[in-house]
Amino acid sequence: MKRRLRQGVTNGMLAIAACAALHASDSFARDAQTILKETCAACHTPDAKGELSRIGLQRKTPEGWLMTIGRMQTMHGLQISDEDRRTLVKYLADTQGLAPSETDGVRYALERRLNTVENFDSGFEQMCARCHSAARIALQRRPASEWEKLVNFHLGQWPSLEYQSLSRDRDWFDLAKKDMVPLLAKRFPLDSQAWNDWQKARPKAESLVGEWSFSGHMPGKGDLSGSMKVASAGGDQFKVEVKGQYADGSPFSGDGSAMLYNGYEWRGNVSIDGVTMRQVFAAKKGELEGRMFDKAHDERGLDFIAAKQGSARVLSVQPAYVKAGEETEVSVIGSGLKGAPNFGKGVQVLSIVEQSPERLKVKIKAAADAAAGIHAVSVGSIKGGSLAVYERIDAVKVVPEFSVARIGDNGGSTPKVQGRFDAEAWGKGADGKPYRIGVFPANWSVDAFNEQAKADGDDKFAGSMAADSGIFTPGDAGPNPQRKMMTNNAGNLKVIAEVKDGEQSHKGEGHMIVAVQRWNNPPIP
Template sequence: MKTIKRLVLAASLFAPLLLALTAHSQSQSQTQPSQPQSPPAEEKKEPGEEGIPVANQLVIDRCASCHKRDDKGRLTRISYERRTPEGWQQAIKRMVRLNGLNLTPDEARQIVKYLSNNHGLAPEEAKPAFYEVERRVIDEKVPDENLRNACVICHSLGRVISQRRTREEWELLTNMHAGYFPVVDFQGFRRPPRPPGQQPPPVPQPEDTRHPVERVVEYLAKNYPLTTPEWGAWRANMRTPKLQGRWLLSGYQAGRGRIYGEMIIEPSEVEDEFTTQIRMSYIKDGSAMTRSGRAIVYTGYSWRGRSQPTGGKEADRIGETREAMFISRDWATMEGRWFWGGYDEFGIDVTLRRLGAEPIILGVDRPALKSPSTAEQVRIYGGALPTDLKPEEIDFGPGVKVKRIINAASDAVTVEVDVAEGAANGLRDISLRRYFATGAVAVFDKVDYIKVSPDAGIARIGGVKFPKQYQQFEAIAYNRGPDDKPQTADDVSLGLVDVEWSIDEFPATLDDDDKDFVGELDNTGLFTPAIEGPNPKRSKQRNNYGDVWIVASYRPKDAPNDAQPLKARSYLVVTVPLYVRWDQPEVSK
């Protein structure tokens, strides 16, 4: 009885307050102008978005207990999206971590392979985002502001556009984010509410009053739908690639320059899987190594592999590498990146060309020839090169004369050339009889300036509990080009040059001392960060983080003794380890 009396008393006390709040709310709704409402979402599926049936029994056995299967063989969620191999692997990892899925490693590999081949991307769809699987750091151009606010605030753009979904699936994906990470509603999914009592702005309200997440779903459904002509055409044409044979390798590693070699590819006992034997040499310092590996090709064009060193001086410097390459439709070339490091920060840009009976010119051992100069030796690398060449059959373009052939072999031809005074600055094609290498070497009269690449970098302290993230810098020389004006679009890159490296303070606070603690820079431009953890030698025992300038100083060989060196610099942020790593794709294991 006492409890009932207390409830009645509380109701009588709060009733006037509730009535007042209700009246205030009604008056507010009457005074505020009505805002146009967005049209309700169409519940009917888009034409052609009927889903992709799942025919693999292992996928059905392991997934259908949660993803219900209909009479057309479609599984909920799975049949209404397409992804890269890395995307499907991330989904499987999430199912294991959060939903209790039990899989053996072999079953996981089989499921990733099936889904990548049957619910994957066409080459035209995957190419714009291939940098994501190559683990490249690039300056992404986000095409839509809603996409930036709702998605790219956390993810890379490459991860977003590496998938295709129905409109309903894009909506479910945003719902999943809101469920797992509720903070996204405040970060970018929804507009913040107007504070209580604040009057609406006097300017007219925009016609589209939807939240950013609602607008981005419309954008994604329109631009990245499940059903596309590209995927339909590729599915009809997709087949196991025939890659066995000898492939010529040309590559480039930042700070170390050009690489030439070859890869021998052999098929394995499993369809779409291959073994590799690699031989490669760094032209700048002559170091070489051999490697062996295994690879799998997903969706008929997407190479994922791993290799280990088997010999050579570089075996101690470069351990296991991962490979992500894009195979051309005619199976004649492959391009991609081989990478390694705690954060995949080291890498080689690789191009493979299948060797047949026709000669192939890969490139030369030096990026540029100075005018005027005489008796300059140039080594031309390739495969199936003719060995009975005459000097007049080798052409470097106007102003460059081949005087004699020093040595001619099927994989390399060494020649001696003279460069005339006044030869035009610019890139030159090289031809051996009727076989060409476009833009293979530059001709220049002087080095006008240098640049440090990248123009901004990041490193992470580590070495105790977490790996270090290194940052490789390099200095590239430039000539002003045909327009005779430096810093313009036609300037000519003269390639990697040896410089003196140093670290300068980036002054951000009074008595800034970051350069004394963040790490060390060697004579090749490789920055090694310091260890993580409090440093008793720093004020307030701070970690060894900070930001600095990386400075390169270059003096051309023919510069007067009193000439000032050419200088360039790059901005470097040295930060803490990446303590949480959500997904680590390992589909090539």
């Protein structure tokens, strides 16, 4: 039974991305009301306004509502079909969602950026974010009464919570009710001006139909660009066709479908060269921005930004750096590009290699005395993007600086979770302040993080690093007879990137924990 219920939640996650057929918005709303009345009202009683208890006093993202329904299934025996669950998620995300500004700063959780190191105040982290991300809390809105119920639910559902969350040094329940509930109600209230304004100005889905020019970057693979065709499939649904390529010439093409929630939350499911990738984008200010990632391996993802063709925007410069005194080719990616390109004082355009409204490839030369630092880029009257001019590399940083990979496979049902890294070169500007030059090719390796890791042979057993790409593949799951006490292949490693700059070599280091399998992988971590 547990396996079947867990599969139901997984199917729901796929449904958000796959966007199976729904009725048009005016009819599915009536269907949703029927489902709420016939399926939910048995436990959630209506108030004088007809709002169902608990449900009517919360606002969440599509993933948040999916998790709520999944919890009703796993913990309370709710029986609901996949189609009804999709209808409810769509309706609730549209009518009780979050304004775009209310997701700012915490979209990393929706985009599955699982190596993000959160930065909240210490009390918030210690009281709430020891068991799940702080972003999960920040991506919902409730009044004080509902936040208090959530505290009570936590302790009622998990009576040993105060031990599990390392809170034996404090009166967790008392602090949660007296300190955290007022704080949460103030920081994440049910009613907000942002939500009221968004409901009035929410754009129609038809505004997204058309051709889009996009730019992206995948760690371990590099920059990419291309076009994405969006066609209406009725209501808030779309058919999607992607055609692009990486900087090394390899293709990035495929098709699929997408759904728009709450006027801006884009969720897609697109098969790219045989790999099913999810799209989690925010559609706002004339752009689609977010992340695409492998459905089966969310660590294999790329940053994505797109502008509708016909608009006038610069999305990126690829590669976004040039060394003083040297020549190179760069591509300006955008939409509606016309006019002469300009890369700032000291950078000369030698020739235009290729030109279209979406891509401008040029050969440039930076003067030997060009000012080191970030130069603004423009194409005609269109401003945007930047180019880093550098005299020399001052330091190299491994990104992410701290990461988690996971052992897996070896006959088990849980796949390995790779580590994927970029080597960022940094320089010093004319003002002496550090600035990011960009992502450089590197020679990659791993080593034991400390003496204990060295004694345990973590660098030998925890996995292997691809020297040319920065992709780390963990070891197999299960006990290893070659290790002391037949322990598993977990480990504690340094991640080392060596970047060449002429005759000079620079090294950067990161920290990677190779952990055991991740058994619980909810839509919002």
